[in-house]
Amino acid sequence: MNARGFSKILTENRNARVGLILVLIPIIMASFAQWIAPYSAHALTCRPYEGPSPTHLLGCDDIGHDLLSQLIYGSRVPLLVGCLSAAIVTTLGTMIAIYPGYIGGLLDEILMRLTDAVMTVPYLVFLIVLTAYLGPNIWNIIMSIGFLGWPSTTRIVRSQVITLKTRLYVEAAVAAGAGRRYIMFNYILPGLLPAIIPLAVLSVMDGILTEAGLSFLGLGDSAQVSWGMILFYAQFRGGFVAGAWWWIVPPGIMITITSLGILFVSHALDEIMNPSKVRT
Amino acid sequence: MMPGSPVDRFLTDPSFSMQQREALLRQFGLDKPLHIQFILYIVNTLQGNLGVSFRFYPTPVMTVIMYRIPWTLYLLGIAYSLSIIIGVILGATAGWRRGSKTDTMTILFAFVTRSMPVFWLAMTLLLIFSYYLGIFPSSGALTPAISPDNIARYIGDLGWHVVLPATTIVLILIGPPALLTRNLIAEVTEEPYIYLAKAKGLSPRTVLFKHALRNVMLPVSSYSAILLGFIVSGAVFTETVFAWPGVGSLVYAAVISRDYPLMQGAFLITTISVLLANFLADILYSYLDPRVRRQ
Numbered sequence: 001m002n003a004r005g006f007s008k009i010l011t012e013n014r015n016a017r018v019g020l021i022l023v024l025i026p027i028i029m030a031s032f033a034q035w036i037a038p039y040s041a042h043a044l045t046c047r048p049y050e051g052p053s054p055t056h057l058l059g060c061d062d063i064g065h066d067l068l069s070q071l072i073y074g075s076r077v078p079l080l081v082g083c084l085s086a087a088i089v090t091t092l093g094t095m096i097a098i099y100p101g102y103i104g105g106l107l108d109e110i111l112m113r114l115t116d117a118v119m120t121v122p123y124l125v126f127l128i129v130l131t132a133y134l135g136p137n138i139w140n141i142i143m144s145i146g147f148l149g150w151p152s153t154t155r156i157v158r159s160q161v162i163t164l165k166t167r168l169y170v171e172a173a174v175a176a177g178a179g180r181r182y183i184m185f186n187y188i189l190p191g192l193l194p195a196i197i198p199l200a201v202l203s204v205m206d207g208i209l210t211e212a213g214l215s216f217l218g219l220g221d222s223a224q225v226s227w228g229m230i231l232f233y234a235q236f237r238g239g240f241v242a243g244a245w246w247w248i249v250p251p252g253i254m255i256t257i258t259s260l261g262i263l264f265v266s267h268a269l270d271e272i273m274n275p276s277k278v279r280t
Numbered sequence: 281m282m283p284g285s286p287v288d289r290f291l292t293d294p295s296f297s298m299q300q301r302e303a304l305l306r307q308f309g310l311d312k313p314l315h316i317q318f319i320l321y322i323v324n325t326l327q328g329n330l331g332v333s334f335r336f337y338p339t340p341v342m343t344v345i346m347y348r349i350p351w352t353l354y355l356l357g358i359a360y361s362l363s364i365i366i367g368v369i370l371g372a373t374a375g376w377r378r379g380s381k382t383d384t385m386t387i388l389f390a391f392v393t394r395s396m397p398v399f400w401l402a403m404t405l406l407l408i409f410s411y412y413l414g415i416f417p418s419s420g421a422l423t424p425a426i427s428p429d430n431i432a433r434y435i436g437d438l439g440w441h442v443v444l445p446a447t448t449i450v451l452i453l454i455g456p457p458a459l460l461t462r463n464l465i466a467e468v469t470e471e472p473y474i475y476l477a478k479a480k481g482l483s484p485r486t487v488l489f490k491h492a493l494r495n496v497m498l499p500v501s502s503y504s505a506i507l508l509g510f511i512v513s514g515a516v517f518t519e520t521v522f523a524w525p526g527v528g529s530l531v532y533a534a535v536i537s538r539d540y541p542l543m544q545g546a547f548l549i550t551t552i553s554v555l556l557a558n559f560l561a562d563i564l565y566s567y568l569d570p571r572v573r574r575q
Contacts, residue, residue: 122550124513129547132535212397243411252400259395
């Protein structure tokens with residue numbers, strides 16, 4: 001199927017349309033931040049705790065940052081972390097599923113037990129400890145999410161690998177003398193894509209929510225603004241004492257809109273790519 | 281969390297001499313090479329000694345955590361049971377009348393709460409119900425200095441403080457069991473035994489809750505065990521926002537004050553708790569489903 005045909009199918013799906021419109025909001029904010037934002041993210045432009053006004057549409061924080069500008073610039077880190085961590089999660093999760101799932105044996109056994117082990121550890125606490133040790137830096141956060149988030153992908157992909165490898169067309173390839181690696185990448189992997197793609201999109205959402213959570217706990221990269229970090233300052237620098245709803249409410253709405261959009265898109269992709277899956 | 285040794289963090293006073301600094305390092309075992317420190321840590325942990333907290337010095341980590349566990353169990357116990365009960369009832373009602381308004385709203389609710397950051401929901405509830413309306417207390421689990429002598433007031437105070445944190449976790453946790461129950465119920469509505477139950481003249485409510493729901497309770501209960509793992513992150517964020525004196529907010533406190541022994545201890549205890557909870561769930565499951573025992 002070509003890209004044009006696919007985009008037509010995608011826009012015919014109601015969930016996909018809703019999702020794409022929602023996701024477009026943060027993407028536009030992140031791409032055109034310099035032109036949309038009224039001030040720079042770190043400029044001190046107003047009085048502390050100043051409420052919304054025509055010059056500062058979303059008011060100001062405790063030291064005089066314009067919160068609308070921070071909100072707009074703050075879309076960049078979540079999107080970056082979400083996309084890159086999802087790329088790592090998906091690649092790692094698929095690789096760990098496909099090799100041992102197809103070949104089986106001892107390596108499979110070891111990797112499956114490793115998957116179980118990583119899955120039983122409470123994800124967030126493990127992540128907090130890991131980023132705390134590595135240091136608050138955007139790349140460390142991406143790596144940590146990537147290296148702790150893969151097991152759920154592996155679980156689902158592996159079950160697909162096991163059903164696929166008994167299919168006739170794979171057996172035919174084996175009979176024709178194709179090598180293992182050739183079969184894995186040319187026969188198994190394409191068959192896995194309908195399962196992998198919706199999952200990969202969902203991983204972007206998980207990455208965004210996780211980044212927000214870590215930044216909220218003060219583990220974010222303090223050199224860059226992000227929605228989670230605005231909320232961290234709101235919580236611990238007296239956003240409540242000032243009753244500053246303009247400080248607390250908008251970043252959360254942005255996180256929710258972004259995640260919800262991605263969730264809708266993932267759901268729609270699943271509907272389109274796995275039409276035979278029982279859905280009631 | 282900023283990099284640097286914990287001693288640098290606490291000994292900001294330049295009047296500390298080099299000897300005092302070294303004495304402190306030695307006391308915490310921080311002067312030994314890393315691999316020795318690691319072996320010491322393993323040996324001590326196996327003996328139930330998690331070390332001494334830097335932040336709550338000189339209290340041992342174990343004591344700090346033990347004091348906080350009941351508070352977390354209290355909050356999570358209420359929130360967990362409520363969210364499973366509400367989620368199952370909501371999901372059953374939605375799945376029974378597929379395509380109805382209740383159904384659409386349930387799905388939308390589950391989607392929105394799935395995409396919402398827990399801590400932000402907590403902050404918003406706090407802003408509305410505590411700051412603006414002043415109905416609920418803004419932090420903690422008890423009014424300071426309240427005496428346990430007046431038992432009714434004491435319990436009332438406990439209950440009053442738990443409302444907002446528990447509501448936060450319940451709202452976030454209703455979605456997954458609701459969606460699962462909905463899908464399972466929707467699948468069984470066409471089953472012959474449902475037709476039979478209807479033909480007997482039973483009320484729709486009886487058919488749904490006594491016949492349909494019973495048959496989907498097995499997957500729902502095993503899924504509820506998985507949710508126990510989810511609840512940990514909910515606890516960390518909710519407890520942090522409401523300054524709830526539990527293990528979750530302890531994780532945050534440890535991170536902020538670079539209290540590595542406390543962080544490791546909290547990590548270890550939460551992991552063990554989740555494993556233990558899963559183990560208990562497995563045992564309970566074998567009582568629910570006798571087929572599991574026979575295999």
